[in-house]
Amino acid sequence: MSDVAEAAPRRRLSEADRDRLLRAAAHGIFLRDGYTAARMDDVAHAAGMSKRTLYQHYASKALLFEAVMQDSLCPLGIDPAAEAEPDLATALRAMLVSLARHLFEPQQVAIFRLIIAEVRRAPELADAFHRAGPGRGASSIERRLAAEIDSGQLRLADAHQAARMLFGAAIGAAHMFLLLGLNGPPSEAEIERLAGEAVEIFLRGALTDRAG
CATH class of the missing domain: 1.10.357.10 (Tetracycline Repressor, domain 2)
Structure with a gap:
């Protein structure tokens, strides 16, 4: 029997979970860098997701920012x-x-x-x-x-x-x-x-x- 335990399968995130993580990451990036300087690459990285996934949820930085505002307010x-x-x-x-x-x-x-x-x-x-x-x-x-x-x-x-x-x-x-x-x-x-x-x-x- 191998001494190396098999890694447990990673739980697949739901669309709602992905969206929540993206908004939370964006909130931190916007407050840290401001809207103009904030980069979608940084948001995706902070959320642990690809830029493609981010754009599937939010087609633009403006839409992402509005979603963050809705969460915050x-x-x-x-x-x-x-x-x-x-x-x-x-x-x-x-x-x-x-x-x-x-x-x-x-x-x-x-x-x-x-x-x-x-x-x-x-x-x-x-x-x-x-x-x-x-x-x-x-x-x-x-x-x-x-x-x-x-x-x-x-x-x-x-x-x-x-x-x-x-x-x-x-x-x-x-x-x-x-x-x-x-x-x-x-x-x-x-x-x-x-x-x-x-x-x-x-x-x-x-x-x-x-x-x-």
């Missing part, structure tokens, strides 16, 4: 309980807090900084990033505002612009200072305070007499 949504909350002020505060918690996480901050650094050389990144992340969260706020406008509770001309204004008032300044490295992430109490004050001021000007 997939939690960047609104708590369903917040969306279902019947009281408007409570719902808006909860939605903003939910969104802010994700935006201030270190991984999300790193992704934002990458986009800012690369967007002039690769403008398509901005759309991919917005679709994958912040746009989804803001859309939830926009839908709630639109419903309240339709029911006569709010006097607003444009739910889309109103959602952006509310988002900016609650989160914009703190997020910008964090991205610039001027401040650290706000505490949970600070996030709740910022959201509460923004909603109070917003509704003071937007609620109709009927809502009162």
Whole structure:
């Protein structure tokens, strides 16, 4: 009997496993090298796969980057309980807090900084990033505002612009200072305070007499 044990057959990866490994490898390469300098060869090597396999999953670096954004920002949504909350002020505060918690996480901050650094050389990144992340969260706020406008509770001309204004008032300044490295992430109490004050001021000007 041979002293050399036969090697166990290597488990064949499923398509889903390959895809997961490729996205994980790409995430590290993009954060390390930036979008423009990142090479598909390096992604394939980091994932332990061939470049051909990589291109079978993602036909371009732009598509791969968008997939990585979707993975990185997939939690960047609104708590369903917040969306279902019947009281408007409570719902808006909860939605903003939910969104802010994700935006201030270190991984999300790193992704934002990458986009800012690369967007002039690769403008398509901005759309991919917005679709994958912040746009989804803001859309939830926009839908709630639109419903309240339709029911006569709010006097607003444009739910889309109103959602952006509310988002900016609650989160914009703190997020910008964090991205610039001027401040650290706000505490949970600070996030709740910022959201509460923004909603109070917003509704003071937007609620109709009927809502009162």
